Amino acid sequence: MSNVLQDEVVGSDLRPTTQARNVERNSSLVFALFGGLLLVVALILPFALAERELSGKLSVLQVILWLGFAGAWVYQGFLLGKSGVGFGPEDPYKEKDRGQLGEIVFYLLGFGPVCFAYIYVTHLNTGYFGFNYVLLFIVAGFATLIFNLGTAILYLVYQCAAWVVLAYFMWGGWWEVVDSVTMFSGYLFSAMMFYIFRRERRSRARAFALSSKLDEANERLRATYRQAEELAATQERNRIAREIHDTIGHSLTVVNMQIETARALMEKDSSKASEFLEKAQEVTKKGLSDIRSSVASLRSSPLDGRTLADTVEELLETNQSGGLETRFELRGDPEKLPTAKEAALYRSAQEALTNVRKHAEAKSVGLELSYANEGKVTLSVADDGKGCSEVAGGFGIMGIRERIQLLDGTVTFSTSPGEGFRLSVSIPR
Template identity: 40%
Template sequence: MSLGAASIIDQAVAGRDGAGLAGASPREPVARFVGPGYVIAFVAVTLAGFAQAATTPGVLAAPGALDGLAAAAVVFALLGTLGLHLAEQRGSRRGVYLVLGVLGVLGAVATLASQGYASMMLLAVVSVGVLHLGARASAGVTVAAAAVALLAFAARDSLWSALVQAEIAFGSGIAFVFVFSRIALREHRARRDNERLVAELAAANARLTAQAVHAEQLARAEERNRIAREIHDGLGHFLTVVHIQLEAARSTLASDPERALAALTRSQQLTHEGLCEVRRSVALLRGSAPARPLVEALGALADDSTAAGVATALCVEGTPRRLAEPVEFTLYRAAQEALTNARRHARASHVALALVFADSGAVRLRVADDGVGAGDPAEGFGLRGMRERAEIIGGTLAVTTAPDQGFAIELEVP
């Protein structure tokens, strides 16, 4: 008896669809255990119970008893295989409970009618109950099956003899079915949990991949903005100064050839410096820009601005010291952009350029002109680029202006 029930358990756990968790929670999907192996094992157990009852002399002597038991066995086998399969496929937990209930009734009737010789059918009921019910419900099914078997054995022998037979012939088999069905069910649950974890890991991996793609897009956008700032602040500055020098040369070519030649010479020099600046920007983008003292670089900017027609004075306060390359480059670009704006838009005649090295370690750059100023300065690409550069190194940018009061920017790095 126990070997047939064990075959049902093994085939059920290894069924073709292991999805779902039996007997855990009504909210979980209905487990699917019915497969080819399950069907063979279930039918074999049913036939074994029927054969044992049919071949025992005097058990089914009443007219029609054998035919009735045969009909019950056929219905039992069809319901436990095809009926349970349909309920599992539809995901109907009520359908599974209904099938299990009818199986229990048929098994009990067959066992009582055969005086216990068809009790193997009850073992199949216990196995299905353990697979599809919770621990308490399956224990209840097991106790009910044992009670039915005891009553059936008591119908042919004394109570004491029935107890002995129930213990030896049925109790050991039902205990085996219950215990090993629970073990197999725990393994089934563990496999289901592993599948769930694999699915969660796959979903997490997909999210990480999407985040990596998004991070790459952000990095590309940041790199484009960085290149745009370099072109605007570097090359744009030199083109502006060259343009002013060429305008001066054209306007003085007829009246003052020497001054025009000086402007052209200066334009050529600025063009060369612009090419050097482009090379330096490319090197910086590659992470290999050569170091250049900040005070020296700001002095060259002040000289260029003065040569372009806007008197620019550089004032250095505190003890000059070398700063981190990103900090020096940000301060240099801010001064360069501010001087370019003073020549282009401010119509300024004087610019004060101040670099302050504070004792606290902070560094402050201030560029102020005496131009027309602005009531509500729009933050164009130049100012936006300065602010972005300042934020990257942890600094702040302040803008001060008013109509006819000039324009000033102050960048401070703590």
Template identity: 40%
Template sequence: MSQQTEITRASPETIMADQIHANERFTGVGVNVVVIALAVVALLPLLFSTNFWALPIWKIVLTLLLWGLYVFNGTSGMMLHERFLHLPLASFLYFGLQIGIVGGLLFLTRGSSGTIWILILPVAAQSLSLSWPFTAVVNLILLGLIWIAYFLDLSWQDTLISLLSIGASMAFTVIFTSIAVRESSARSEIQRLATDLRQANHRLAEYAAQVEELATMRERNRVAREIHDNLGHYLTVVNVQIEAAKTVMNSQPDKAQDALDKAQNLTQEGLAAVRRSVSALRESPLESQTLAEALAALAAELREAGLVAELTIEGEPANPDPKVELTLYRAVQEGLTNVRKHARASRVDIWLRYLSDQTVLTVQDNGVGADLTDARHGRFGLIGIQERVQLLDGRMEIQTAPQQGFQFTITLPNT
């Protein structure tokens, strides 16, 4: 499916590239048509001139051959020249050949009436493919050939007037061609920018999809942590209360009933928490109480299960951060849940210290400890806590070994 989507997204760029390529071909064909049309216009009056047919046969044949070579070189040769424009020798070869052909035609037909001089105009226009100094040199050479071929025997006044007239035609041709070339270049540039914009939009769409997928994954992990931390806590406490009730059911029925009542209340609280999670995805236990009060309540629940739980809080938070406080609460909640489920401990100590630049939480028990390299031990809760801590640029350290208790320390920077 992803491959098919990628191909579909690439099709607009392909279409735009084809349009640019088609415009370049059209421009090349247009230039060739102009060259051929001007060549025909230059030749036709000569073909109807009696002076031309009165020339020796070799001059007539050579003139027609040079005219044909001029047309071929001005079309196919120019396109080949553009392909190798990066080679300096290519420009000199092309324009040198065209200027030589034009000079030959001018000298071969200077005794005949006609407009063969028009052939200088395409060469003048094509010289714009290089720099302006190169264009000026080519145009001056062409004017010099006109002067030598046609006006060498005229007075300087007539020569000046004639050269100014032809020079004005050449200047108009060069200026008009320059405008047309710039317009064509601007059109190609706009289309290229449009293609780049399309590609950028497609990349942005792909990035947006990746961000959405990442956000979904993070939200999925967050919900998983909430279910484990919240519902898992309630179920663990309920199980402890039921086990306590079963133990004293025969000997102390009142105490057993009290444990069952607590289990029922915890079940109702857990059900309410699940409903709140489904409706709001998060119901912070710190909305109606401080972190110290919430931790004290967790310690009290542990004492009711028969364990010794000591809570020590040093200092006060300078700027309480709800995210930091919720992370600390969930860490203590998960730690105490693990104590009930796995540790077989008799004592748990909780230290919360507010320092000037960081907040440090330590939870320690005297239970059987754990081997963290053993994959059989469930570590999802610890991973969930570590993910919460990393999201706040904090760090988590675990110290444990079999039969040596379990301790984890969380350090979070103060904002």
């Protein structure tokens, strides 16, 4: 599963943000080519199709106005980027308050008037008008991109009025109503096309932004899944390690003690030695059974359907060897606990008794299982061995802590040199 997720992550090289950059770059390139071609045609055609003899001064003025119009064109492209029409890879969708004073002044006193002046001077110098009519539509359309809808409509009204006045000077009379309506319809159509373009760009930018957020959320989800998978694997490895330690380790420890006792009694009391060897053999068989059970199903319960009290008492009896006295005390009314909790208590008792056999040098050990405290179950294992000044915290002790803490329980130790060792485990019911 993790391999599939990693393949998906590696395979998704093209992120929405990258797509937004690519689209923005391509759109900007198209606009630049379109604008450059339009400006070049607007400069060349009037000279190429001049209907009257050119004037040197007017030609110079015509080129100067064209340069001013080209500069204003570039600047309005900058305004487009600020207006939120572009995708903006770092901030794919950001609505901006359009119609600010500086932009309004630029269109009223800059872009629009320079366009009108260029058209007028070009007509005076060359008698040509034709293609330059398109420039008026473009200016009106770009105003729709820069301003909000209300301000754009006011600008269209202004441009229509300015054009009617300009046409009066160019042709020496007022336009017919039909011509004015036709011109205004052309402006309106151009503005609508640019407005639709603006809405489409905004919608696509929002889609890119949502897609980018979704992709980031999916990536975080994949990372969380991988972490959870690694954590689960670690917990399972620790559980298996505890199972091996608690089953094989305990069985081998008991067998070793039984055999050592049998060897010590072999010459003095052969019948007693045989009893210890038989017990060692029984423990060995049980250990093999535990190993087979663990291999068959690592989640199998060590209690095998029996009560916790019976299983713990039997475990205590198997540790009787070499003169070690054992005693078992059950307090309160036993009740059935979840399998995980009973297994944790059993393994804790098993590990505690193994430590008594290996390290305590004790003469007696007592095990108490208490249901007397409301809301919790307590297991205590105490010996009268040599004790210690501090708990070393080997793998067995660490395993007990891990098991009990996973169940929100507590583990306490009580020991001192010469005073024995007491382990207490408590878990909520």
